Amino acid sequence: MNILVTGGAGFIGSHVVEKLLMEECHVVVIDNLSTGIRGHVPAGVKFIQMDICSEELLDVFTKERFDAVIHLAAQTMVPVSLNKPDYDCQVNLLGTVNILEACRKTGVKRVVFSSTAAVYGDVDNVPIVESAATRPTSFYGLSKFSVEKYLQMYQQIFGLEYVVLRYANVYGERQGDGGEGGVISIFTRKINQNEVLSVYGNGDQSRDFIYAGDVAAANYRALMTSHVNGIYNISTQTEVSVNQLIKILGQIAGREVQKQYCPVRQGDIYRSALSNQAAREKLGWQCEMLLVDGLARTYRDIRKGV
Ligand SMILES: NC(=O)c1ccc[n+]([C@@H]2O[C@H](COP(=O)([O-])OP(=O)(O)OC[C@H]3O[C@@H](n4cnc5c(N)ncnc54)[C@H](O)[C@@H]3O)[C@@H](O)[C@H]2O)c1
Secondary structure (H helix, E strand, O other), X not given: OEEEEEOOOOHHHHHHHHHHHHOOOEEEEEEOOXXXXXXXXXXOOEEEEOOOOOOOHHHHHHHHOOOEEEEOOOOOOHHHHHHOHHHHHHHHHHHHHHHHHHHHHHOXXXXXEEEEHHHOOOOOOOXXXXXXXXXXXXXXXXXHHHHHHHHHHHHHHHOOEEEEEEEOEEEOOOOOOOOOOOHHHHHHHHHHOOOOEEEEOOOOOEEOEEEHHHHHHHHHHHHHOOOOOEEEEEOOOXXXXXXXXXXXXXXXXXXXXXXXXXXXXXXXXXXXXXXXXXXXXXXXXXXOOOHHHHHHHHHHHHHHOO
16 A cells, blocks of 8 residues: 655654654655654655645655555644644644545545544543533644535545544654644653652543553554444543653652642643544554553653753
């Protein structure tokens, strides 16, 4: 299979490329390196430095004749989306429609799209199921949700198959500290440099932390499983509090972690966990990495870079 991975030089993209190579797929990466790193793309993988909004994208599709696209390239930062909604819309919505048009014109069969728990916004009941109401509280959540709707319509009108994967907070090796879900990369870097961790609120707020290798495996299942057009949460379905997270990281680092409690940040949600039942049942995927093992890998990776 000839697969295009957009954003393949990024954090999650690099795990996806690794997984596809293990499964002996032919992989091409398109990335403009706005946050991605060229060195994250394994040697031997064809790399094209290009913006997904570029008019030349169609030429690449025409030449390469992809069977499927795993689309991860995005503006990923909620605060950026709030300060520059036009930029967020340009990359996340118009850039994606540019890709969908290239798919339609060159006979690509399937698109796997990286969406986010941010499409749900604040929800009272956890774990959140895919049918829950969507009330994004940022332009980032809104642009991702809009793409989901475009994918549904491309499927209805042009028969382009799609799988939307809504990720919980992803962590793992090679994560930058700017994007979504960066609390683990921020904490591991600070612990490594013996800095004090800032905890907003009392630390009892919870998140659902999913390892990037498990997310990559979900992308592969979404690519390979037939008749699964639709939306799937990719998560551990488990709530972990920030205080619990700090305790585990302290055990891994082998020392007491210094932390300070700060006022709650406006807009932060208190509890978060996504149901992963649909992905288990329909995609045959399951989350495999234990948090303690995934955190140990992430911490080792940070130390390597010292
Ligand atoms: N990290 C998380 O916890 C999380 C959670 C939910 C969803 N996601 C989604 O997963 C995807 C990957 O996120 P990530 O955390 O790996 O972020 P990342 O910033 O590491 O990766 C994004 C990649 O896209 C590239 N890119 C950005 N704009 C581009 C453009 N206009 N043209 C071409 N390439 C472009 C960047 O250079 C980068 O390599 C994104 O779509 C993000 O919204 C991430």
